[in-house]
Amino acid sequence: MIPFSGNPLNRASEKRTDAAWVEAKRRDPTTLIMPMWRLMPFLLGPEKNEPPAELGLFRPGLCESLAAPDAPCVFLGLEGERALFALDISAARDPANEGALAGFGHFREARASAQLLPLKDAAIMGQAKAMIDWHQRHGFCARCGAATTPLDGGYRRVCGNCNAEHFPRTDPVVIMLATYGDECLVGRGRHFPAGMYSALAGFVEPGETIEEAVRRELKEEAGIETGGVTYHTTQPWPFPSSLMIGCFAQSLTRDLVVDQNELAEARWLEKHVARAIISGERVEGLWLPPPIAIAHHLIKAWALG
Numbered sequence: 440m441i442p443f444s445g446n447p448l449n450r451a452s453e454k455r456t457d458a459a460w461v462e463a464k465r466r467d468p469t470t471l472i473m474p475m476w477r478l479m480p481f482l483l484g485p486e487k488n489e490p491p492a493e494l495g496l497f498r499p500g501l502c503e504s505l506a507a508p509d510a511p512c513v514f515l516g517l518e519g520e521r522a523l524f525a526l527d528i529s530a531a532r533d534p535a536n537e538g539a540l541a542g543f544g545h546f547r548e549a550r551a552s553a554q555l556l557p558l559k560d561a562a563i564m565g566q567a568k569a570m571i572d573w574h575q576r577h578g579f580c581a582r583c584g585a586a587t588t589p590l591d592g593g594y595r596r597v598c599g600n601c602n603a604e605h606f607p608r609t610d611p612v613v614i615m616l617a618t619y620g621d622e623c624l625v626g627r628g629r630h631f632p633a634g635m636y637s638a639l640a641g642f643v644e645p646g647e648t649i650e651e652a653v654r655r656e657l658k659e660e661a662g663i664e665t666g667g668v669t670y671h672t673t674q675p676w677p678f679p680s681s682l683m684i685g686c687f688a689q690s691l692t693r694d695l696v697v698d699q700n701e702l703a704e705a706r707w708l709e710k711h712v713a714r715a716i717i718s719g720e721r722v723e724g725l726w727l728p729p730p731i732a733i734a735h736h737l738i739k740a741w742a743l744g
Contacts, residue, residue, distance in 0.1 A: 442553050442731045443675045446562035448516030448523060455592035461514055464522040471496035473515070473525045473564070474505065475571045476534055479546040480564045482555070486545050492555035494564060496523070501539045505531040511574035514592030515566055525567035527574065549677065554731050562675070569677035570594075573607045576679075581605065610681045613652045614640035616737045617665060619690040623713060623741055624661060625727070626697075626705035634724045636706065638734040640683070653686050661705050662696025665689060671740060674733040683733045687741065713742040 454460050464470055473496055474481050481495030506512075507530040515523040528534055535545050549568045553561040570593060577596055580587050585600030596605040616638045617624040625636035641656035643649065650668040657665050671685040697705045716727050717739045728734040 440558050441672065441674045441733055441736055442558060442561050443565040443677065444562060444673075445558055446516075446566055446675075447559050448518060448563060448566075450516040451514075452594075455514060455594055456590075458590070461592045464514065465512065465524060466499055467522060468498060469520070470499055470522045470524065472499060472502050472512075473497075473523065473567050474502045474528045474534070474540065475525055475567055476531060476546045477529050478568055478572055478575075479548055480552050480567070481535070481540065481544055482547050482552060483544040486547070487555075490555045491557060492547075492552065494552075494556055494560045495540070495544050497540075502526050502528060505534045505538050505540065511571055511589060511593060513567065513570040513574070513594075515563060515570075523563065525571055527571045529575070550731065554729065565675055565677040569675075569680040570607060572677070572679045577605055608680065609675075611643040611649075612640055612676070612681045612683050613643055613649055613656060613686060614638050614683050614733055614737070615653045615657065615668070615686040615688050616734075616741055617657055617661070617663060617688045617690045618741060619693050619707065621710040622693075622707040623710070623738065624657075624663070624690065624695075624705060625708050625738075626660065626702040628701075629703045631703065635726055635728070636708065637728045637732070638685075638737050639702075639705075640734075643684075649684055649686065653688050657688060657690070660698050660701045662694070662698075664691045666691050671737060672733070674736075676733075685733045685737050687737070708738075710742055713738055717742050 483493040483495050505528040510527045513525045534540050580598035580603050582603045583601045585598050587596035587598050589596050626639050627636050639660050643652040653668045654665050657663050665688040667689045669687045674683040676683045695705055716722055
């Protein structure tokens with residue numbers, strides 16, 4: 440399973456519009472609350488770089504003293520009858536070392552946390568991170584600029600001035616592995632570390648199909664024409680809130696014309712080299728994305744298929 444996917448919670452969307460039900464669940468002693476500080480989850484215990492890690496979930500009343508009065512608190516879903524919420528405590532100065540959470544653990548960047556957590560916890564954390572991020576960026580109405588109020592357990596914000604409704608959005612991104620015979624196309628973004636290559640990717644634009652977006656991005660970034668496009672799998676990517684749509688594309692040519700504004704460089708990667716790297720071998724000056732990224736799974740499926 441790909442990290443951030445496989446969320447086990449029942450989102451109970453039919454219940455979220457019932458403010459009394461949400462509030463009762465928020466105060467239920469069996470409920471668990473996930474504190475998020477500056478978009479970082481809380482991990483129990485000392486800092487470490489090897490899995491497994493345990494996600495910090497607390498009974499109602501412990502984390503609220505660290506949150507601002509109007510801090511977003513999002514209903515994530517039900518695990519059986521028990522509710523889970525995410526609470527933004529970004530207003531706290533240093534909550535891991537002061538106040539109610541001191542001594543329990545530490546806050547850690549979401550991407551790094553996902554590589555340490557069990558897959559189901561990484562998926563729940565990703566949902567929480569994306570939702571809190573959305574609230575932090577949508578406190579004011581895009582239509583008139585007035586303040587908005589959260590409703591429906593955190594899944595809607597309403598403008599108090601013009602009554603415009605705002606909902607969390609997910610941005611579709613195509614990420615594609617173009618292949619030509621026994622080679623696949625990988626590129627190095629300008630912000631990538633030296634030697635790191637990945638599948639090419641780009642946002643789906645209005646009025647585009649997935650297939651059209653794949654072909655456009657490959658043409659724009661690498662100058663190649665492609666034929667057949669096939670879907671592989673998807674991955675929720677909460678940075679800030681995208682859905683990565685993994686595809687394979689058959690390239691009609693091997694000649695590359697790299698857009699230097701988009702990529703530092705691009706190259707064709709032989710299948711036996713990709714297979715060696717995926718299996719754990721070191722290849723001097725070349726490495727691929729880790730398993731947290733859907734690009735890893737695209738390359739792995741192609742190399743080992």
